[in-house]
Amino acid sequence: GAGVSQSPSNKVTEKGKDVELRCDPISGHTALYWYRQRLGQGLEFLIYFQGNSAPDKSGLPSDRFSAERTGESVSTLTIQRTQQEDSAVYLCASSLQGSSGNTIYFGEGSWLTVV
Amino acid sequence: DAKTTQPPSMDCAEGRAANLPCNHSTISGNEYVYWYRQIHSQGPQYIIHGLKNNETNEMASLIITEDRKSSTLILPHATLRDTAVYYCIVGSSNTGKLIFGQGTTLQVKP
Secondary structure (H helix, E strand, O other), X not given: OXXXXXXXXXXXXXXXXXXXXXXXXXXXXXXXXXXXEOOOOOEEEXXXXXXXXXXXXXXXXXXXXXXXXXXXXOEEEEEOOOOXXXXXXXXXXXXXXXXXXXXXXXXOOEEEXXX | OOOOEOOOEEEEEOXXXXXXXXXXXXXXXXXXXXXXXXXXXXXXXXXXXXXXOOEEOXXXXXXXXXXXXXXXXXXXXXXXXXXXXXXXXXXXXXXXOOOOOOOEEEEXXX
């Protein structure tokens, strides 16, 4: 597709369950980002992948959160033992590799509700 | 990444130019100024970015002061569909940490 694709678009899960959120970046984009946005709040940086470099995981809020990326394509964000505080929209974005100033394009997000 | 300061809200009449200010006094030499907007419940939409020179595209114009400590996003003819939260962000996409603040809620009124 032309843009960043995320799935599922909506997910309702029970507290304590694990969830996986998927992101398909724009073709050819080697950089991939995950952000979280709680209702009525700004975007929180979670993790950043750039090519084959070690990911920047500095934004992950706890060890229940992890993310993987297969080569320079699909990424999966996993949340283990979900808590109600994890309810948010999880946004994925991608950009071209290269020098500063590349545009970051966002997907429409995966809305997660933990009940 | 440098921090930005934006007014929390602004109003604009439909058809008029909307001028959204942003202060980024701690910007460093290799950091860009990015503008995004977010319309209710949607993913952030890229608008424009620049380093030193003023920039214009089909959506907006970006005016960056000579000392780069502030900038203004201009929507030349605001429409009701431009009502959104506008984020000014300073940083490099290379670091992966475009830090979003609270933004400016622009309300375009008929």
